[in-house]
Structure formats: C-alpha cells, structure tokens
Amino acid sequence: MKILDFLQAENIPFQKLSLYKEAFTHASYANEAHHYNKDYERLEFMGDAVLQLYVSDFLFHLFPDVPEGTLTTLRSKLVREESLARFSKELGLGELLFLGVGEEKSGGRERESVLANIFESFIGALYLDCGKDEVIKILEQTIFQHVNDLDYDDITDYKTTLQELIQADQRKTVTYELLETSGPSNAPEFKVAVIMDEMRLGVGKGTSKKRAEQQAAKDALNKLATSDYLKK
Known part of the structure; x- marks a missing residue:
C-alpha cells in the first residue's frame, strides 16, 4: 500500500505528503538513495513526545483516583516497544516503509524496534501536519483500545x-x-x-x-x- 492510499483510507486530511514519506524512511534507505537524505529519526523524537502527552492525558482522566506511580507504569506499558510495534502492525505501517536493500533482506520490515519507531514517527508527522484531533483519532483506533489488555495485577x-x-x-x-x-x-x-x-x-x-x-x-x-x- 502506498502512503497516499493509506492516508486516504484513514481519512487523514493531510497537507504535506513529504512529511509522511520522511516518517516511513529508514536510515538505510536514506543512505542508499542519494537523492533523498531524510529519515524518520527526527519525527520519531517528536512522536515520542506527543505520545507521552496524549497518553498521559487519557490515563489521567480515565483513572481519576489512581496514584502517579501507577499511571506512570500504565503509560510505560502502553508506549513500550512491544506495544507500539503491535499498533504499527494493526495499522499496516510496515508496508509503507522505505528500506535499504540489506535492511529489507534482514527482515527489517517486521522488526519490532523498527515498527515501534515508525509508529512514533507517523504520530510525529501527523501532529505536525494535522494537529491534535487527528492524532487522537489514531490513538483511539490503537492505544486507547488496548488499555483493558493490561495486566493490572x-x-x-x-x-x-x-x-x-x-x-x-x-x-x-x-x-x-x-x-x-x-x-x-x-x-x-x-x-x-x-x-x-x-x-x-x-x-x-x-x-x-x-x-x-x-x-x-x-x-x-x-x-x-x-x-x-x-x-x-
């Protein structure tokens, strides 16, 4: 699936398609494609901060009587690598990746660390391009739906x-x-x-x-x- 097809299928009112290409570009591809030198790492940084804020806000209001330490643990379980990779798979983000030849052959498209990274970079791009409301829509499809999956014990x-x-x-x-x-x-x-x-x-x-x-x-x-x- 092409990035444009994905954005249209998700009804995302995008403005800057180039941001999403950057969000799905692995460093291995950027290194090999001399005409394109941007990868997802900066957007991953932004997406991580956005997730921390909106997941915190969601948990804070969902559990009004839960102490800070428990909220922190809940958030860490929802945004850890394993969880983000799962949400990335649910959205089919791995199919959108631009990978270098070696990374493709070594299974980078299915690697949890990469899938978690592009979930963050996608959120970063979405936030910069469309703002909070569109980010919340994606989080409602993914992270927010899985709060009840956590092992509270x-x-x-x-x-x-x-x-x-x-x-x-x-x-x-x-x-x-x-x-x-x-x-x-x-x-x-x-x-x-x-x-x-x-x-x-x-x-x-x-x-x-x-x-x-x-x-x-x-x-x-x-x-x-x-x-x-x-x-x-």
Missing part, C-alpha cells in the same frame, strides 16, 4: 502494600515460600504462600514466581481487610 504492587501495612502495625516482615510448581516446563504455574511468624497470611498462583508472590500478597490483604487484624 502486574501494575499494582500488592507486596509493597502488604509489607507497609504489617510494618506500620507490628514492625515485622513477611516472607514468601514456594509451595509447588506444576504444569509443563514451557508453561509452569507456581504456587506461593506469604508468611509472617510461621503464620500463612495468603496463597497465590501465577505463571512466574513474581506474579505468584503478588497474588499471595493480594490474597493476604483481602483476608486482613475482613479480619480483626485491622481492627486492633
């Missing part, structure tokens, strides 16, 4: 919350004990208990020890919230 640090609660009341620490590992070697499941003074406060399962520990801490917090522990 990875984002919420139940272990820290539990430790702070215990220390505030009794100045004690908790430990985590692996109870069992089950499932195949390529997809194991871990079962972990969180313990204080030989008393099991909670149990959790997860696809990694870290996730199992977070689930155990979450289980402990839920139990403590309904017990006499917090009423002392």
Whole structure:
C-alpha cells in the first residue's frame, strides 16, 4: 500500500505528503538513495513526545483516583516497544516503509524496534501536519483500545502494600515460600504462600514466581481487610 492510499483510507486530511514519506524512511534507505537524505529519526523524537502527552492525558482522566506511580507504569506499558510495534502492525505501517536493500533482506520490515519507531514517527508527522484531533483519532483506533489488555495485577504492587501495612502495625516482615510448581516446563504455574511468624497470611498462583508472590500478597490483604487484624 502506498502512503497516499493509506492516508486516504484513514481519512487523514493531510497537507504535506513529504512529511509522511520522511516518517516511513529508514536510515538505510536514506543512505542508499542519494537523492533523498531524510529519515524518520527526527519525527520519531517528536512522536515520542506527543505520545507521552496524549497518553498521559487519557490515563489521567480515565483513572481519576489512581496514584502517579501507577499511571506512570500504565503509560510505560502502553508506549513500550512491544506495544507500539503491535499498533504499527494493526495499522499496516510496515508496508509503507522505505528500506535499504540489506535492511529489507534482514527482515527489517517486521522488526519490532523498527515498527515501534515508525509508529512514533507517523504520530510525529501527523501532529505536525494535522494537529491534535487527528492524532487522537489514531490513538483511539490503537492505544486507547488496548488499555483493558493490561495486566493490572502486574501494575499494582500488592507486596509493597502488604509489607507497609504489617510494618506500620507490628514492625515485622513477611516472607514468601514456594509451595509447588506444576504444569509443563514451557508453561509452569507456581504456587506461593506469604508468611509472617510461621503464620500463612495468603496463597497465590501465577505463571512466574513474581506474579505468584503478588497474588499471595493480594490474597493476604483481602483476608486482613475482613479480619480483626485491622481492627486492633
């Protein structure tokens, strides 16, 4: 698909087609095509800043009661390389790339780092050419739709919350004990208990020890919230 076809298919009211060509030009192509010496890196810089602003604004209003640290983690998950490459694929941006011969042969068109870069450079070009409203339309098709895909148990640090609660009341620490590992070697499941003074406060399962520990801490917090522990 040509860049012009893509812009028309997305109903983007573009003014400067050259900006989008720059957004999809890899350095390898710019180096080989002596008649064209611009690549996407400057627009990638701009797009990164635009994404940080509008994704932050979206999350800030979507989660009015979520603290700064959690919002930062949410944003980082939405704009990390893996995520941006996914959104780039959804839009078919890889097909629009201008690549050098060597980069083409080595699979650059499918490389996550490149796909993430051109998502940012495309956003940068779109912002400079059309402004905020058109950027938001693209973000609504991509990033904003995937907020619910995030693993919130990875984002919420139940272990820290539990430790702070215990220390505030009794100045004690908790430990985590692996109870069992089950499932195949390529997809194991871990079962972990969180313990204080030989008393099991909670149990959790997860696809990694870290996730199992977070689930155990979450289980402990839920139990403590309904017990006499917090009423002392």
